[in-house]
Amino acid sequence: MADCDFDAIVVGAGCAGSVAAYELAKAGKSVLVVERGNSAGAKNMTGGRLYAHALKEVFPDCYTEAPFERRITHERISMMTPNSNMTIDFGSTEMEVAGQESYSVLRADFDPWLAGKAEDAGAEFIYGIAVESLLMEDGRVKGIKAGEDEITAEVVLLCDGVNSLLTEAAVGYKRPDASQIAVGIKQVIALPAGTIEDRVLAAEGDGAAWLFVGDCTRGRVGGGFMYTNKESISLGLVATISDVAAGPVPVYQMLEDFKNHPSVAPLIKGGKVVEHSGHMVPEGGLSMMPPLCADGVLIAGESAMMCLNLGYMVRGMDFAIAAGQHAGRTAAEALAAGDTSKVALASYQKALEENFVLKDLRQFSKFPHFMENCTRLFNEYPVLTRELMNGMFIVDGSPMKPLKQQGLAAVKNVGIFNLVGDAMKGMKAL
Numbered sequence: 067m068a069d070c071d072f073d074a075i076v077v078g079a080g081c082a083g084s085v086a087a088y089e090l091a092k093a094g095k096s097v098l099v100v101e102r103g104n105s106a107g108a109k110n111m112t113g114g115r116l117y118a119h120a121l122k123e124v125f126p127d128c129y130t131e132a133p134f135e136r137r138i139t140h141e142r143i144s145m146m147t148p149n150s151n152m153t154i155d156f157g158s159t160e161m162e163v164a165g166q167e168s169y170s171v172l173r174a175d176f177d178p179w180l181a182g183k184a185e186d187a188g189a190e191f192i193y194g195i196a197v198e199s200l201l202m203e204d205g206r207v208k209g210i211k212a213g214e215d216e217i218t219a220e221v222v223l224l225c226d227g228v229n230s231l232l233t234e235a236a237v238g239y240k241r242p243d244a245s246q247i248a249v250g251i252k253q254v255i256a257l258p259a260g261t262i263e264d265r266v267l268a269a270e271g272d273g274a275a276w277l278f279v280g281d282c283t284r285g286r287v288g289g290g291f292m293y294t295n296k297e298s299i300s301l302g303l304v305a306t307i308s309d310v311a312a313g314p315v316p317v318y319q320m321l322e323d324f325k326n327h328p329s330v331a332p333l334i335k336g337g338k339v340v341e342h343s344g345h346m347v348p349e350g351g352l353s354m355m356p357p358l359c360a361d362g363v364l365i366a367g368e369s370a371m372m373c374l375n376l377g378y379m380v381r382g383m384d385f386a387i388a389a390g391q392h393a394g395r396t397a398a399e400a401l402a403a404g405d406t407s408k409v410a411l412a413s414y415q416k417a418l419e420e421n422f423v424l425k426d427l428r429q430f431s432k433f434p435h436f437m438e439n440c441t442r443l444f445n446e447y448p449v450l451t452r453e454l455m456n457g458m459f460i461v462d463g464s465p466m467k468p469l470k471q472q473g474l475a476a477v478k479n480v481g482i483f484n485l486v487g488d489a490m491k492g493m494k495a496l
């Protein structure tokens with residue numbers, strides 16, 4: 067294509083987009099990033115924990131430079147009913163080893179830092195403009211259309227996040243159905259640093275990642291989350307759209323009830339809500355991934371559905387960063403070779419196959435199906451856990467039954483075959 071306005075256009079200044087733009091600019095290519103928000107991060111949402119390994123590959127100095135909130139040194143998982151909560155708390159010095167750490171982040175700070183890195187490398191950013199469609203020529207992508215403007219490029223990188231209409235147009239991908247997409251809702255609640263450390267029992271600067279299952283989504287498919295930031299707590303929940311739509315409780319009410327749960331209310335007591343956000347989350351894993359390239363176009367991050375929710379961990383940002391890095395590098399190499407056809411860009415997929423992105427998504431490809439179908443995980447198993455724990459810990463003067471007898475009575479309510487079957491299916495999916 068002769069006389070393009072830019073070598074590359076990146077749509078979206080999230081994790082994938084800014085890293086892709088950084089790689090392209092670093093390679094000396096002219097690159098324009100178009101972001102619909104008024105600043106990087108203005109429209110973005112995460113729960114908030116970033117596994118730092120992928121960022122370290124792009125910016126080795128990220129540990130001292132990036133606006134991380136707290137290093138995560140406690141992992142907590144809770145099974146919750148309306149009147150109980152059983153929590154596993156895990157801490158390990160291994161979480162502090164370079165390359166293995168994770169940090170809580172706030173996108174309003176993190177995304178501008180990432181975009182700044184790309185800008186410093188030479189990328190141009192325009193904000194407040196949504197890309198409405200792609201310019202096509204002889205079946206290949208040749209640029210973007212935003213408002214009255216048509217801007218051309220040798221290659222376009224779609225990093226526009228979940229629910230991308232542009233991905234659909236670029237590779238003819240059918241959008242996922244409501245059972246494969248969840249809705250996420252979150253509040254950031256301001257609290258003094260010392261109060262947060264006292265409440266989650268963490269050292270200064272450290273914090274917790276806490277995932278909940280059960281009553282937080284009123285027994286529907288999904289879960290709650292809590293991440294500690296420097297001077298705030300991110301609290302929210304994720305629930306599958308088709309399941310929430312079929313249930314009686316809207317997500318905003320679920321969040322209010324979650325905040326008032328006896329195990330959560332003391333953590334956020336006295337805090338002030340300073341941010342409220344909602345976003346979609348792709349939950350279908352590898353099965354919903356579109357083709358990753360076509361003539362003149364590459365797709366990275368959540369616009370390619372690169373997200374993994376395993377119940378005990380949520381990942382998307384490290385996938386987006388690594389995919390952005392490889393998409394940017396592949397595009398730069400293709401530009402240098404003067405060929406941005408689908409064949410030339412296919413090495414992007416190969417690079418992702420060889421690193422953790424596609425390996426991990428493939429490894430857990432059966433999990434979304436398991437989670438969707440094992441509804442007992444969200445209602446009957448938290449109740450079972452409560453019954454077992456009540457039996458163990460409550461002493462009221464009446465003769466105590468043997469633990470075995472109490473356990474069997476609680477398990478009977480769920481059904482031993484259901485329990486064993488679900489455990490086996492869960493093991494296979496993980």
Ligand SMILES: Cc1cc2nc3c(=O)[nH]c(=O)nc-3n(C[C@H](O)[C@H](O)[C@H](O)COP(=O)(O)OP(=O)(O)OC[C@H]3O[C@@H](n4cnc5c(N)ncnc54)[C@H](O)[C@@H]3O)c2cc1C
Pocket residue numbers: 077078079080081082083100101102103106107109110111112113114115116117195196197198225226227228249250251252302303304345346347366367368369372373380381382383384386
């Ligand atoms: C509730 C919730 C909890 C999560 N928890 C975690 C977690 O703890 N850890 C983790 O790793 N991941 C988590 N994720 C997933 C993670 O946030 C995403 O995977 C990640 O942000 C994807 O990055 P991205 O760059 O692909 O997309 P995004 O960060 O969504 O960026 C896309 C960008 O494109 C812009 N854009 C969209 N359309 C257009 C357009 N037409 N024109 C111009 N610009 C456009 C958007 O404004 C946005 O800036 C969570 C997600 C949610 C919703």
